[in-house]
Amino acid sequence: MPVTIDDVARTAGVSTATVSRALRGLPHVNELTRAAVHRTALDLGYVPSKSASTLASGRTRTVGVVTPHIAKWYFAHAIEALEEELRAVGYDVLLLVLPPGPTSTRPAFDPEELRQRVDAVAVLTVPLTGSELDGLRRLRLPMAFVGASVAGAVSVRIDDVAVGRTATEHLLRLGHTRIGHIGGDPDEAVNFHTPVDRRTGWMSALRAAGLSPDRSLDVPGMFTVDGGRRAVRALLALRDPPTAVFAASDEMAFGAMSEARAAGVRIPEQLSVVGVDDHELAGLFGLTTVGQPVEDQGRAAARLLLAALDGSTTHSNEHLLLPVALVERSSTAAHATAVLPDR
Amino acid sequence: MPVTIDDVARTAGVSTATVSRALRGLPHVNELTRAAVHRTALDLGYVPSKSASTLASGRTRTVGVVTPHIAKWYFAHAIEALEEELRAVGYDVLLLVLPPGPTSTRPAFDPEELRQRVDAVAVLTVPLTGSELDGLRRLRLPMAFVGASVAGAVSVRIDDVAVGRTATEHLLRLGHTRIGHIGGDPDEAVNFHTPVDRRTGWMSALRAAGLSPDRSLDVPGMFTVDGGRRAVRALLALRDPPTAVFAASDEMAFGAMSEARAAGVRIPEQLSVVGVDDHELAGLFGLTTVGQPVEDQGRAAARLLLAALDGSTTHSNEHLLLPVALVERSSTAAHATAVLPDR
DNA sequence: CTGTTAGCGCGTTCAG
């Protein structure tokens, strides 16, 4: 039923090899016959069969994207950017959603599933086990990590330690000394550096300011709105509650702000809150946050993979670090009784 | 390099046909040889080549998902549910993002691209031109529309007229009589019924209450946060501004609430706001909204397609209408000077 | 219950 390359060849009066070459823009084809082939292909409504060409060439023109979520802010935006960039050059995206959570509670991901199905893979911030990572490496395909970096593969991410430091220093500058931290799931897999790094940034900023981080001020928020609510509740219930909080994501920060207000705590007067992401709704919440360029990360990853696929890649070892920037809004203010530095 | 079906056949001492049958769970295979084949396949790490089996069988085990966005709330959640349901039974999802906006401003979508690449297609609420729709039909593939319904294909959606009516009646019950509407893009394509229907619901509720809709109270919000802000600004600038607003999406409602507050208008005392969706952040905003089950829509669409693919479908003409429900929160209140009905 | 044999539609040598 569908139009095949033979149909085109026959009606154009050339061989299938010529049609193939002409349509794919390969050299060694007379421009006139190329034009003719193009015309008849168009007339006939010819669409090459992807499976046939994959089978024959070994190339799939598909990039696998391994992600723990589709609908969450970071992932949705990263995927959108990846998809756009890849489709622009004719690549399909094959989504592989790995249920999140401690790797022990989800079915193991078998990278072999990807063999013969993709030419390259992008791995979005996802907690992988060592053997999953090894399996991925064994595929010997171009790989790009987004939001994390792993030895032996290119990556594009932000400096998460700097993120934590930037947020915390902002709070310190405002005179806060009891600064809480709302982070990820402490039971999370080992390879999930993001929350760990942001927490490290928080601690190092405190230490640099001569403060010793109080363990009770460090609470998990699971990177969800609800986790943020619960976290701030725990923080406010402390004997000596914090006057400021650094939440490792905007969504947790939203939950924290909302719950704090519901508890009668005014923001920023009684509690300053800083998030991470610069989520599209951060402005509405008046949330001060450390913004990160998600789309840029997705696009950059796509380009790194495409470069590797083109073979035009010199060193397959790039680790792009994209800039982050504090976006000051109204959720942070000087600590009421603090002596402010002169800026 | 990769392990082929021949390798498995050879080392298991059977023919490729038997391997194929055994691995795919087809009948007419001795359970002992089936077990043996499974074992050696596992030992060898055999993964069937998807393109080869597609080429040979004509089935791709992939369903195309046509969507205008990936990252927006409705689409992200619908896609996530579709993906999960489909992957659970071994189907891949091929994303096709059609740039939104008036169909005149985007490159035409050629459904022929899908030929030979998918076994079925799900179309998420997207403004398609008539010829795009025809092209899709010409594929003669099972099709399911999500969030809209089209003759000749199954669909799963909500009753958008009822959505508009529900929201508006809630406001009317609270005694409001000047009720604004923040809708979609008036230049949107013809086939995009969602905003039209919600608006119709708004108008019909007003009419049923004996009110005649004021054209100046009907403003576009483009289904974006920013559109919602602009819309409410226009509404508040009116000589006789509304005391309540029905926004056709939560994101527009968020923008509207935020902008109204920034303009010194208290919510709900001076302005009641109702949205649509029950977005995960609606609770934080205290937004009263007409909730819709997005994931259920995605899952249902997946199941309808799978049923059609199984051939176990009786009538390919189902139009599922999923229920919506008003979620009352704190963004709506009785109109200050109104006489309330006794409920 | 199992094996044999054709293709599926294309890319890719290798000749010419």
Added chain:
DNA sequence: CTGAACGCGCTAACAG
């Protein structure tokens, strides 16, 4: 610059 021919890895009859 172009064509002939093979084979990618698998499924689907058809035999047996």
